[in-house]
Amino acid sequence: MSAAFDLVILGAGPAGMSAAIAARRHGLSTVVLDDQPEPGGQIYRAVERRARSADAASLGPDYAAGAALVEIFRRCGADYRPVTQVWQIGRDLTVLASHAGASSAFAARAIVIAVGAAERPVPIPGWTLPGVMTVGAGQILLKASAVVPPQPLWIAGQGPLPLLYAAQLIDAGMPPAGILDTTPQGALARSWRHLPGALANWRYLPKGLSYLAAIRRAGVPLVRHVTEVAALGDGRVTSVRYAVGGRLHEAAAATLLLHEGVVPHVHMSLSAGVRHSWDDTLQAPVPVLDAWGETSLPGLFVAGDAGGIGGAAIAAIRGERTALRVAHRAGRIDYAQLQERDKTAGLQMRRHEQIRPFLNAVFTPRKAIHVPGDDVIICRCEELTARDIRQAVAAGCVGPNQVKAKTRCGMGPCQGRQCALTLQQIVADARGVAVAELEQLTIRPPLRPLTLGELASLDHHHGSANLT
Amino acid sequence: MFTRIGPETGANLTVHVDGKPVSVRAGDSAATAAMLAGLLPSRLTPVSGAPRAPYCMMGVCFECLMTIDGVGSRQACLEPVREGMRIEVQSGRRTLTP
Numbered sequence: 416m417s418a419a420f421d422l423v424i425l426g427a428g429p430a431g432m433s434a435a436i437a438a439r440r441h442g443l444s445t446v447v448l449d450d451q452p453e454p455g456g457q458i459y460r461a462v463e464r465r466a467r468s469a470d471a472a473s474l475g476p477d478y479a480a481g482a483a484l485v486e487i488f489r490r491c492g493a494d495y496r497p498v499t500q501v502w503q504i505g506r507d508l509t510v511l512a513s514h515a516g517a518s519s520a521f522a523a524r525a526i527v528i529a530v531g532a533a534e535r536p537v538p539i540p541g542w543t544l545p546g547v548m549t550v551g552a553g554q555i556l557l558k559a560s561a562v563v564p565p566q567p568l569w570i571a572g573q574g575p576l577p578l579l580y581a582a583q584l585i586d587a588g589m590p591p592a593g594i595l596d597t598t599p600q601g602a603l604a605r606s607w608r609h610l611p612g613a614l615a616n617w618r619y620l621p622k623g624l625s626y627l628a629a630i631r632r633a634g635v636p637l638v639r640h641v642t643e644v645a646a647l648g649d650g651r652v653t654s655v656r657y658a659v660g661g662r663l664h665e666a667a668a669a670t671l672l673l674h675e676g677v678v679p680h681v682h683m684s685l686s687a688g689v690r691h692s693w694d695d696t697l698q699a700p701v702p703v704l705d706a707w708g709e710t711s712l713p714g715l716f717v718a719g720d721a722g723g724i725g726g727a728a729i730a731a732i733r734g735e736r737t738a739l740r741v742a743h744r745a746g747r748i749d750y751a752q753l754q755e756r757d758k759t760a761g762l763q764m765r766r767h768e769q770i771r772p773f774l775n776a777v778f779t780p781r782k783a784i785h786v787p788g789d790d791v792i793i794c795r796c797e798e799l800t801a802r803d804i805r806q807a808v809a810a811g812c813v814g815p816n817q818v819k820a821k822t823r824c825g826m827g828p829c830q831g832r833q834c835a836l837t838l839q840q841i842v843a844d845a846r847g848v849a850v851a852e853l854e855q856l857t858i859r860p861p862l863r864p865l866t867l868g869e870l871a872s873l874d875h876h877h878g879s880a881n882l883t
Numbered sequence: 884m885f886t887r888i889g890p891e892t893g894a895n896l897t898v899h900v901d902g903k904p905v906s907v908r909a910g911d912s913a914a915t916a917a918m919l920a921g922l923l924p925s926r927l928t929p930v931s932g933a934p935r936a937p938y939c940m941m942g943v944c945f946e947c948l949m950t951i952d953g954v955g956s957r958q959a960c961l962e963p964v965r966e967g968m969r970i971e972v973q974s975g976r977r978t979l980t981p
């Protein structure tokens with residue numbers, strides 16, 4: 416099946432929904448492809464169902480606010496396709512996606528990638544053991560299904576999300592066994608100079624402090640300046656080991672949830688072959704975008720956290736701006752209207768952005784996370800360790816793609832979604848060069864494992880034209 | 884044990900996790916159903932047979948690959964449960980397509 420649209424949006428989170436709403440307001444034919452069953456993205460996951468339920472209050476006011484956006488999105492007139500997995504973005508602006516075992520092609524005048532952020536990989540000893548998950552995974556279980564993983568449950572990492580999740584567990588009457596805060600000593604002190612900006616955007620700070628207060632009231636141990644977190648167990652995690660000030664500790668654990676911040680989910684934009692650069696603050700690659708979110712491939716845009724971390728409010732503004740740009744290109748609004756609308760959006764965006772320098776300074780990604788010890792698994796799919804990567808570099812591989820060809824790192828089903836970041840950092844570290852100097856891992860379609868049926872269901876033209 | 888807390892958020896359904904009937908809710912994913920049924924690991928790797936389980940729950944890590952309704956290598960965290968769905972441990976490589 417094949418269909419043509421003015422705008423094809425990938426992702427139904429804040430950026431994708433806002434882009435769709437704005438595009439529809441200006442009469443653009445719009446389709447939204449999302450791999451989740453409900454709109455909202457990860458931040459507003461299952462928001463429609465949960466906002467109606469009796470425990471909605473425990474999920475916080477921001478989450479409830481997402482329900483309003485979803486409601487407008489539902490009525491905006493975009494063709495919304497949930498549980499639809501994109502597996503190719505062609506340079507001719509054709510998107511191939513599969514749903515319920517059959518594939519379709521979507522020809523677009525413009526594409527917006529709005530797939531959001533992903534949690535940074537946390538390669539520590541034992542992170543492949545069943546029972547070890549990300550904090551994001553824990554939160555998804557909570558939001559989508561009201562499910563809490565087995566106790567004793569430990570949370571290890573840094574950033575606002577572990578504190579928020581811990582506070583939610585406490586609220587639900589299932590407090591975690593403890594929180595291992597990996598924020599390095601001195602990070603908070605260094606961040607004070609950004610405090611005025613953070614205070615100007617007063618909404619964010621009280622939130623963080625209220626999580627901390629809830630954790631303290633509940634008597635949940637919050638261990639600071641933790642290093643060397645490891646999951647131990649045979650066949651599944653049974654304990655967590657960590658160091659504080661050089662001394663090792665161990666505690667029983669049935670669940671260990673990890674989180675070291677989020678990075679833009681660049682898999683889709685990488686697969687389109689557009690330019691990316693290395694963002695030193697995020698310690699991650701980001702697509703190179705113009706002021707409207709357009710990539711180096713004309714007509715292909717990135718909006719929201721997939722283009723750089725800003726959070727839900729900024730993502731929604733970016734989505735709207737991108738759609739306005741597309742509407743302008745299509746002749747639906749003139750330049751004056753575009754400028755006018757953009758002035759308001761720019762103001763809103765700057766207000767929300769004031770907290771960023773503060774958060775970035777507190778939660779700076781730690782180098783130790785990216786350059787783990789020799790025995791730690793880097794590529795979960797192909798079961799390769801940091802040693803395998805270092806040996807490949809020693810044998811003459813100078814970049815991620817050569818290491819991939821030599822070792823199969825990044826060739827498993829996840830195609831490097833989990834390992835690419837670590838791979839880059841280890842190669843750079845082993846070679847003694849800046850990671851910014853390295854190329855990005857080349858990503859080729861299909862972006863998901865496909866069945867023969869999913870391939871065969873495409874009409875002949877697209878099947879043969881795009882897969883070669 | 885994975886524990887369900889809070890009030891109803893969806894209709895009750897029955898799925899079969901490795902042959903055992905399990906009561907789940909509309910809105911759960913197949914991966915959630917497997918975990919509620921106590922099915923850890925949910926797959927054994929094709930490389931060394933190591934036990935694995937869902938890790939990210941958002942479609943990024945591919946650790947949740949399971950056999951669903953007879954089709955191998957489905958990302959269980961992205962598959963909403965359906966009445967009568969069969970969810971099974973995946974051991975080694977899937978046999979459908981490379």
Ligand code: FES
Binds near residue numbers: 942943947948961
């Ligand atoms: S749990 Fe990570 S892709 Fe499903």
